[in-house]
């Protein structure tokens with residue numbers, strides 16, 4: 001009897017599903033790193049990256065609600 005490896009790569013279909021969610025605006029954001037100072041904006045920002053498509057978003061830290 002042959003051993004069956006249980007490791008599975010994500011199928012293209014699964015990847016596509018994720019991308020579809022991303023395209024619809026349902027990214028799977030995770031905190032990329034601690035707040036950093038963005039000299040361009042002149043303030044601290046928090047960076048998030050989507051686990052699926054790698055898109056990034058930067059959220060400014062301020063009293064204003066974004």
Ligand SMILES: [Zn+2]
Nearest residue numbers: 022027050053
């Ligand atoms: Zn995404």
